[in-house]
Amino acid sequence: xxxxxxxxxxxxxxxxxxxxxxxxxxxxxxxxxxxxxxxxxxxxxxxxxxxxxxxxxxxxxxxxxxxxxxxxxxxxxxxxxxxxxxxxxxxxxxxxxxxxxxxxxxxxxxxxxxxxxxxxxxxxxxxxxxxxxxxxxxxxxxxxxxxxxxxxxxxxxxxxxxxxxxxxxxxxxxxxxxxxxxxxxxxxxxxxxxxxxxxxxxxxxxxxxxxxxxxxxxxxxxxxxxxxxxxxxxxxxxxxxxxxxxxxxxxxxxxxxxxxxxxxxxxxxxxxxxxxxxxxxxxxxxxxxxxxxxxxxxxxxxxxxxxxxxxxxxxxxxxxxxxxxxxxxxxxxxxxxxxxxxxxxxxxxxxxxxxxxxxxxxxxxxxxxxxxxxxxxxxxxxxxxxxxxxxxxxxxxxxxxxxxxxxxxxxxxxxxxxxxxxxxxxxxxxxxxxxxxxxxxxx
Numbered sequence: 001x002x003x004x005x006x007x008x009x010x011x012x013x014x015x016x017x018x019x020x021x022x023x024x025x026x027x028x029x030x031x032x033x034x035x036x037x038x039x040x041x042x043x044x045x046x047x048x049x050x051x052x053x054x055x056x057x058x059x060x061x062x063x064x065x066x067x068x069x070x071x072x073x074x075x076x077x078x079x080x081x082x083x084x085x086x087x088x089x090x091x092x093x094x095x096x097x098x099x100x101x102x103x104x105x106x107x108x109x110x111x112x113x114x115x116x117x118x119x120x121x122x123x124x125x126x127x128x129x130x131x132x133x134x135x136x137x138x139x140x141x142x143x144x145x146x147x148x149x150x151x152x153x154x155x156x157x158x159x160x161x162x163x164x165x166x167x168x169x170x171x172x173x174x175x176x177x178x179x180x181x182x183x184x185x186x187x188x189x190x191x192x193x194x195x196x197x198x199x200x201x202x203x204x205x206x207x208x209x210x211x212x213x214x215x216x217x218x219x220x221x222x223x224x225x226x227x228x229x230x231x232x233x234x235x236x237x238x239x240x241x242x243x244x245x246x247x248x249x250x251x252x253x254x255x256x257x258x259x260x261x262x263x264x265x266x267x268x269x270x271x272x273x274x275x276x277x278x279x280x281x282x283x284x285x286x287x288x289x290x291x292x293x294x295x296x297x298x299x300x301x302x303x304x305x306x307x308x309x310x311x312x313x314x315x316x317x318x319x320x321x322x323x324x325x326x327x328x329x330x331x332x333x334x335x336x337x338x339x340x341x342x343x344x345x346x347x348x349x350x351x352x353x354x355x356x357x358x359x360x361x362x363x364x365x366x367x368x369x370x371x372x373x374x375x376x377x378x379x380x381x382x383x384x385x386x387x388x389x390x391x392x393x394x395x396x397x398x399x400x401x402x403x404x405x406x407x408x409x410x411x412x413x414x415x416x417x418x419x420x421x422x423x424x425x426x427x428x429x430x431x432x433x434x435x436x437x438x439x440x441x442x443x
Contacts, residue, residue, distance in 0.1 A: 002078045003138050005105045007069045008098045012037075013059065016066070016096040020086045022441070027083055029066035033059035037100045041184030045215050050191040082142060088355060089150050090441065092164075094142075097189040102182055105138075105171035108193040109145035111153040112440050113164040123218055123391065125193070126163035126384060127152040128200035129186075132171050143354055145169040150356070151348065151377045152384070154436040158413055159381035159405075161388050166195050175203060177210055187215035196220060196391045198230070198383075220390040221383075226397045227390055231267035233382040233402050235324075237410040238268075238346035239275040241379030242320070244414040245344050245372055256280040259318040261340070263310075264325025265292045268346050268380075272324050277303050286313040287325075314338065323347035323376075335365045343373045346380040356433055363429035374428040379414050382406050 004016055008031070017030040035054035048054060061069060070079040086093055092113055097106040108125075116124035127149055132141050145167045153165025168190065176182060186207070190197055198221035199205045208222030221230050247253035258281050262273045265287040273296060277283055282304040287293045293307045308316060314329065317339040323329055327349030330338075343350065343366060350373075353359035359375065366373045385405050390397045421431035 007073045019093040022090040029063040031061040042180035044184040106189045108168045109149040110166040111149040116163040119162040123196035125166040125195035127166040129168040129197045130200035131202035155377040220387045230383040230386045235271035237382035237406045241414040248418045260320040261318040269324030328352035363427040
């Protein structure tokens with residue numbers, strides 16, 4: 001498997017940075033040996049800091065050196081492929097840190113710092129951190145990470161937060177919460193990247209609490225968070241956004257009498273379905289764990305709820321499809337067969353697209369079918385609102401502050417976007433990108 005970390009490991013390096021300037025189309029590369037492989041990261045922020053010089057044998061490589069490094073390892077084309085993805089999405093770049101002791105391959109995919117450069121905080125970026133097993137293709141993880149990093153930039157625009165956007169992906173074995181050396185490295189790498197984060201896919205949420213206790217306050221949303229699970233407010237915000245979408249079409253935000261297909265009953269989907277079933281709706285639900293679906297039905301007696309298998313949910317006929325699980329479910333092949341009036345839910349990357357252009361193309365295909373779709377990061381932004389509230393206020397963070405911000409932001413931003421899209425004669429998906437591009441790129 002091709003990897004950015006192969007040359008680092010072979011030549012005793014720890015660091016790779018890729019920087020792209022979309023204004024000039026210039027790429028700058030940097031690689032380095034910044035610490036010794038036996039460094040004990042359990043002492044991070046006690047005996048040394050992110051800014052400390054950690055080795056007498058430091059090595060620093062410039063752009064030309066890095067290109068020669070990758071050429072020596074027959075990875076010049078792979079490096080150019082990654083740079084091409086960064087260039088295509090107008091990303092700020094990537095920061096990669098390699099821990100040889102545990103074979104941890106840390107990649108912070110950074111889209112834009114613009115909103116956070118003057119926020120007077122350590123973190124100028126915000127975005128979750130997720131773990132991948134070594135069986136996952138690195139280039140596919142990079143594509144996903146860059147897309148999610150871009151979505152975080154735009155989500156922060158939607159949430160009206162003063163942070164740029166990023167997404168951190170880590171190839172490593174499962175995390176040992178008792179290994180402070182390992183956790184200290186993850187704290188160090190996040191601090192070096194100047195981002196605040198929260199545990200995402202395949203990382204236990206408890207890692208945030210352990211890192212907060214021992215190393216860094218850049219991690220949020222652990223079990224001891226004063227705000228609780230972020231899935232609850234995320235579902236609430238998406239629900240309020242959906243009601244505005246329905247009001248935009250019907251004149252009323254009531255969902256009474258509507259049929260809704262809910263895909264996924266996990267950390268967000270369970271609560272989303274709870275909001276939907278609180279109105280006089282007919283739900284069609286699915287989850288990879290049928291027992292969870294049965295539990296939801298049993299806890300909502302006298303409600304119209306039907307279960308279907310996961311591979312059947314896109315084939316049902318309903319007013320609304322509410323994706324709450326894995327992304328990439330809507331693509332060019334299945335759009336002609338969809339029998340919905342709205343595709344509107346909290347799941348990230350609902351459309352199977354590797355670029356903004358591909359997503360807009362798919363959104364246009366949905367519009368041609370008379371299906372209303374708004375890119376999900378415009379209305380599933382409550383999670384990052386929670387993270388920001390905790391990061392900014394610590395133990396004094398208040399859930400009611402998050403709810404107030406959700407209610408004051410997501411319905412208004414959804415209504416404004418739908419209205420502007422109609423005025424401009426474009427899809428709501430294209431309109432949110434236009435708004436974000438105007439904000440971030442000044443276009």
